[in-house]
Amino acid sequence: MGPDRIQVTGGTGNEKPTNYKVSVGYRAGFVGEGEISYAGDQALERARLAGEIIRERIKDFTQEIRVDYIGWDSVHRKNFRPDYEPYEVRLRIAAKTDSMEKASWVGEEVEALYTNGPAGGGGVRKYAQEQVGIVSVLIPRSTCIAKITLFES
Amino acid sequence: MKLAQIAHSRAGDKGNISTLSLIPFDEKDYDLLVKEVTVEKVKDHLSGIVKGEITRYEMSNISSLLFVCEEALESGVTTSIASDPHGKALSYALLEMEI
Numbered sequence: 341m342g343p344d345r346i347q348v349t350g351g352t353g354n355e356k357p358t359n360y361k362v363s364v365g366y367r368a369g370f371v372g373e374g375e376i377s378y379a380g381d382q383a384l385e386r387a388r389l390a391g392e393i394i395r396e397r398i399k400d401f402t403q404e405i406r407v408d409y410i411g412w413d414s415v416h417r418k419n420f421r422p423d424y425e426p427y428e429v430r431l432r433i434a435a436k437t438d439s440m441e442k443a444s445w446v447g448e449e450v451e452a453l454y455t456n457g458p459a460g461g462g463g464v465r466k467y468a469q470e471q472v473g474i475v476s477v478l479i480p481r482s483t484c485i486a487k488i489t490l491f492e493s
Numbered sequence: 494m495k496l497a498q499i500a501h502s503r504a505g506d507k508g509n510i511s512t513l514s515l516i517p518f519d520e521k522d523y524d525l526l527v528k529e530v531t532v533e534k535v536k537d538h539l540s541g542i543v544k545g546e547i548t549r550y551e552m553s554n555i556s557s558l559l560f561v562c563e564e565a566l567e568s569g570v571t572t573s574i575a576s577d578p579h580g581k582a583l584s585y586a587l588l589e590m591e592i
Contacts, residue, residue, distance in 0.1 A: 368572050406567075406574045415582045417567075417575065418541050420589040434574040473572040476508070 359478040368473030369403070369436050372443030374450025375410075377463040379428035384412060386458035387429040393457060394433050397449050401442050402435035430463075436471070443468035497588035500526060504584040511543070511565035511580040513587050515558040523556040529592040535560055538590045542583065560587070 341347050374394070378386045391407040398405065408414035410430035433450055437443045447466020454461060496502075496515070499522050505512040515530060517523050532549050539547075545563030552559060566580050567573040577583075 371574055373574075404574060408576055410576070414576050416542065416586040418586070420586065432576060434576075436574060471572060473569075 356481075358481055360481055360484060362477050362479050363474050364477055365472050365474050368471040369438055370440050370443035371434060371436055371467075371469055371471050372402075372446030373432065373434045373467040374447040375430055375432045375463070375465045376450055376453055376457075376461045377428060377430045378458065378461055380460065383429045384409060384426055386460065387431040390431050390453050390457045390461060391433065393453070394446075394449050398433070398435055398446055401445065402437050404436040406432075406434045408432040408434075431461075440468060440470065494592060495588065496526075496530070496590045496592060497585070500588065502584035502587050504579075504581050506566060506570055506579045506581075509545075509564055509566050509569040511562045511583055513560045513562060513584055515560065515587065517556060520556040523553070525592075526558055527551060530558060530590070532560075534590065535587070539565075539583075539586065542586060 376390065378384075378390070387409050391409070395405055395407060408417075408431070410432055411426050412429055413419040414432060431450075433446060435443075435446050437446070444466075447464075447468060451464045451466060454464065499519070500515050500517045502516065503514050505514075515526060517526055530549075532547050535549070536543065536547050539562065543562040543565040545565065547563070548561045550559040550561070565583070566578065567575045570578045
């Protein structure tokens with residue numbers, strides 16, 4: 341066609357989508373977590389007892405409770421090779437609550453296991469945070485107005 | 494033998510769905526996977542983890558299987574309180590299956 345020019349033919353396309361996919365964030369409550377380790381003789385049994393104690397103590401102020409034995413079943417939520425005795429286990433409790441204060445109570449309960457739980461628990465860590473959930477929806481392109489808002493602190 | 498001896502797997506997520514690929518190290522083993530790793534067996538193997546339906550897609554052109562597992566992420570990535578909310582490690586849960 342000439343210097344630095346080419347001809348392209350046969351291009352096709354489709355109409356642009358009528359909907360946008362939108363990821364909507366919403367306040368999904370709060371999550372409190374606590375962890376504590378057990379090692380040596382009957383480590384898993386002691387961790388299980390501690391887990392049941394915490395479950396009982398937090399059930400009245402939480403909406404959902406998860407008890408994990410790290411090193412045993414925490415990642416797959418199941419242990420496919422359960423025929424051994426683990427030397428050490430880390431207990432993790434996570435629970436959903438309707439306030440930040442209640443979320444912090446979960447870790448407090450785990451920390452209390454130092455002196456009010458199975459023997460030899462150590463290394464407590466506790467966390468509490470707000471949870472933001474995300475759901476995907478479609479909204480008509482025609483209802484959207486593009487604009488930018490800058491927030492500065 | 495365990496699937497891990499002849500195949501590898503990776504996990505993806507979307508909402509409360511986990512997708513698990515199953516790819517033989519040797520393409521010659523693809524037919525064996527198609528025959529052995531049925532939806533029923535995977536459902537049984539992942540019971541307690543996957544709570545919804547499982548759909549298997551056979552992709553013979555790339556010698557791979559894909560399992561789409563519904564209700565597999567404890568409510569979904571953003572609201573799960575599991576330690577692996579994306580279920581990235583579930584690929585190796587599938588590979589624990591005996592055939």
